[in-house]
Amino acid sequence: MGTRSLTYVYEGKHPVVCLYRQYDGYPSGHGAELAEFLEGYDIVNGFGEKRAKLANGMGCLAAQLVAHFKTEVGNFYLHAPVLDRDDGQDFEYHLYEKDVIIFNYKRDLVFKGTHAEFADYCKATA
Helix, strand or coil: CCCCEEEEEEECCEEEEEEEECCCCCHHHHHHHHHHHHCCCEEECCCCCCCCCEEECHHHHHHHHHHHHCCCCCCEEEECCCCCCCCCCCEEEEECCCEEEEEECCCCEEEEEEHHHHHHHHHHHC
């Protein structure tokens, strides 16, 4: 049985997407991959240039996140972004414009901090 996770991406206070990962959902797995994806991203409101690692708001970032992780059949699935759902997840990642929060399956807070602090945390758990 795999280590399942949910990744919620928020626009303001509301989740716009929930990405379910069936295995490798622990912080040194999915967390590290998520931190690597986020590294160097600029989240803007309107843009005048096209460049890598640019998202026009959190909805744009959420779409890019799904495109990045979903490259083949299985493992990643989109679920309705309903909070407090039970998909047998071991970890939940809550991604905001500037912060990331991680809860474990007991809903205990595991981590809360900036995107950069999140990257450091995931590296430390490896």
